[in-house]
Amino acid sequence: GEDVEQSLFLSVREGDSSVINCTYTDSSSTYLYWYKQEPGAGLQLLTYIFSNMDMKQDQRLTVLLNKKDKHLSLRIADTQTGDSAIYFCAEKYSSASKIIFGSGTRLSIRP
Amino acid sequence: NAGVMQNPRHLVRRRGQEARLRCSPMKGHSHVYWYRQLPEEGLKFMVYLQKENIIDESGMPKERFSAEFPKEGPSILRIQQVVRGDSAAYFCASSSVEQGNYEQYFGPGTRLTVT
Numbered sequence: 001g002e003d004v005e006q007s008l009f010l011s012v013r014e015g016d017s018s019v020i021n022c023t024y025t026d027s028s029s030t031y032l033y034w035y036k037q038e039p040g041a042g043l044q045l046l047t048y049i050f051s052n053m054d055m056k057q058d059q060r061l062t063v064l065l066n067k068k069d070k071h072l073s074l075r076i077a078d079t080q081t082g083d084s085a086i087y088f089c090a091e092k093y094s095s096a097s098k099i100i101f102g103s104g105t106r107l108s109i110r111p
Numbered sequence: 112n113a114g115v116m117q118n119p120r121h122l123v124r125r126r127g128q129e130a131r132l133r134c135s136p137m138k139g140h141s142h143v144y145w146y147r148q149l150p151e152e153g154l155k156f157m158v159y160l161q162k163e164n165i166i167d168e169s170g171m172p173k174e175r176f177s178a179e180f181p182k183e184g185p186s187i188l189r190i191q192q193v194v195r196g197d198s199a200a201y202f203c204a205s206s207s208v209e210q211g212n213y214e215q216y217f218g219p220g221t222r223l224t225v226t
Contacts, residue, residue: 004153031213042115042202042219043154088153097144097167097212098156 004102006089011108018076020105022089025070029091032065033099034074037086046074046087081109113138115205115218123224130190130197132221136205142212143186145178148200148220159212160186193225 003025012018024032030051035043049056049063049072056063062075076083086104116135124130136143142161146154159167160180171178175193180186190197200222204215 035217043217045214045216048213090153092213094213097159098170099144099154099215100156101146101153103151103153 004089004091004100006087006102006105008103009106009108011110012079013110014079014081016079018074018079018083018107020074020076020087020089020107022072022074022102023070024072024089024091026091026093026100027067027070028093030094031092032063032072033088033090033092034061034063034072035088035090035101037088037104038084043088076107079107079109083107084109115140115203115216117201117203117218117221119221120219121222121224123226124193125226126194127192130193130223132188132190132201132203132223134186134188134203134205134218136186136203137207137216140205140207140216142206142208143180144204144206144212144215145186145188146202146204146217148202150199154202157188190223193223195225198223198225 006022033048034046036046037043060077064073086106088104089102090099092099118133144159145157148154156170158171158178175191177189200220202220203218206212206215
């Protein structure tokens with residue numbers, strides 16, 4: 001089946017690392033994504049990882065994939081106030097046209 | 112290098128009216144996708160189009176909703192006889208042939224309110 005689960009809220013202190021977690025059910029997923037949505041805005045593609053990779057790093061962002069447990073995480077190092085947003089985990093398998101989204105994790109930053 | 116463009120950004124319609132939402136893909140992109148986001152939820156796929164063809168409409172409601180992507184001009188998502196439950200944000204995404212359809216870039220969305 002198709003399902004992507006994520007926790008709804010995360011609060012971190014400015015300067016700390018944020019870790020947003022996600023689980024998916026479709027073992028045939030080929031691409032796994034993290035999108036960022038700021039209030040009233042569209043979705044910004046932050047990063048994606050192919051299912052044959054374990055890790056991908058891009059500046060402050062680190063994506064970890066545990067394919068056995070169908071678990072994906074996004075770590076944001078040195079979290080800043082500009083990182084406040086909703087973060088969507090998503091999956092897609094290669095033969096499909098659609099991307100399947102989780103419900104999003106709202107990240108808030110404490111001073 | 113303009114991104115995906117959608118208009119209008121906000122649309123208010125009374126129950127029973129028609130809503131037309133437009134999407135211009137990124138330059139060089141020939142694949143268009145429409146998604147709907149209900150309040151406090153993630154995006155749900157509706158339809159995938161290439162120029163003059165509907166490729167996958169598995170997420171489209173069976174009635175009142177239609178989509179097109181003509182040879183010239185933007186893609187249009189049309190909702191006839193809107194109801195309150197149609198109130199949502201509608202996002203368009205586009206991709207190029209070279210990218211396949213795994214790199215989809217999203218527009219800013221049209222927020223439809225049905226009163």
